[in-house]
Amino acid sequence: MTFYIISISLLAFVAVYALLSVWAERKVSALIQDRVGPVEAGKFGLLQTFADIIKLLQKEDIIPTKANKVLFTLAPVLVFTSVFMGFAVLPFSPKYISSNINIGLFYFMAIVSIEVVGILMAGWASNNKYAFLGSIRSIAQIIAYEIPAGISILSAVMLYQSLNLQEIAYQQGIYSPNDIYFLGFWKVNAVGGFLSWGIFQAPHLFVAALIYFIASLAESNRTPFDIPEAESELVAGFHVEYSGFKFGALFLAEYAMMFLTSMVLVILFLGAWYSPLPNIASIHLADWTNGTFWGVFWILIKTLLLVLVQMWIRWTLPRFRADQLMNFCWKVLIPASFACLFISAFWKLIVL
């Protein structure tokens, strides 16, 4: 019974979050560009995306005549479902996790790879050579960037000794069953706070977190890696033939993917649902601000901040060219992530 409650509330959360994050993106982009964004629908334009979704839902569902009907209809379903299924293993709090499986992280990486198949289906079934090219480039980009993402996750997992996301989350604060060392020398189990987060437990994890962040931008097809979408160039890339609800599903899947990858970054490196406030001397801030409901609050705050940083990056940096993108992945990120992996492999020996 609780399983159904949690999963339905998670679905509702993801849907509402996706709508609000579209609003946030429009507002952030507008303020950065010295304009105001949506202001008419609802206070501060909050109901704008709801109005857009209603508009999308009542549009005509066009399937091109020569398109492969089965694949065309199935592709957005696959993309959105795979992104949404990734939320099942994420711990929102010490007590709230939909499925506490021991291979949580492995499941996450595998599920995100299914999205690739969905994009390929979308591009092929559109029977449009530009959509197809867009999807091919998108697949090349996603597959290439999964390697540094996976390797940097591995270098973190080597320190935590577990693929279970809840266990990884526990090991970054005051409830940890193991000893935590700030940068390898100062034991911070009792202090907690941001000093016991993953990125401070070992200095190379900072680099790993950065690599994973960049790779996650490429996974979600966000600028500067948004050649598949390329709003001002390719019109819409692989989802150009979609209209109505199918387009809405693809569109919202991108924003849900942003949240998913940010959340995994937070869980692995930024202390998951632990509070950033440490226990200073007798003021036990960490004890006071950690708990079941506090946990939800902190993890959401951290994830949303990361999502805002992703939006900030989108509207600051210009787009990569396709060959620059691949160059960056294979020649810069992969060697760097392998270096992090090697350091992780010897870290426990060096420290203890």
Next chain:
Amino acid sequence: MNGFALTLRHLFRNSKTVKSAIQSPEYFNERTDNTSTLRYPHVKLPLPDNSRNQLHVEIDDCIVCDLCAKICPVDCIDIISIKAVEDIGKTSDGTTKRLHAAKFDIDLAKCMFCGLCTIVCPTECIIMTDEYDVSLSSVEAMNYHFSTMTKEEADQNRIKLAAFEEEKKKAKEAALKAAQEKKENGDA
């Protein structure tokens, strides 16, 4: 990194929406410090004093001289006048009115807002307001009727005029006949 600082700075700027017209000294400052969006129709730019917008006619001041209709380059003013049998009244600046305006239509769909009609009007009854945002649902509705005379009144005035002309004609004929008879009597 400079780019990031720049966009972050722009993100947290105030968004004041009061905009100044080009004559004010803050015109250029406002555009660099704030958002460039003008939240029309909540906020409108102030109009210059001599801006040319929609026309309005004070029909009580009109002496139906037809100068505006004659000068209009696109012939959008349509006036039909009826001579009055006596002085109707005075306009607000003292001119006596001797003509009824049975029809005074300005077709604002044709009007090109040149302002020539306002220049030539001797009583300044046709003026330009500061309304520029008029949208109606049909082109026929853009033909404004400024005359307040109904068809019955117009017909009555025409009948009165016709009667007056008849009387004048009769009086003239009578006077002519009287003059002729006098001449004949004078001759004889």
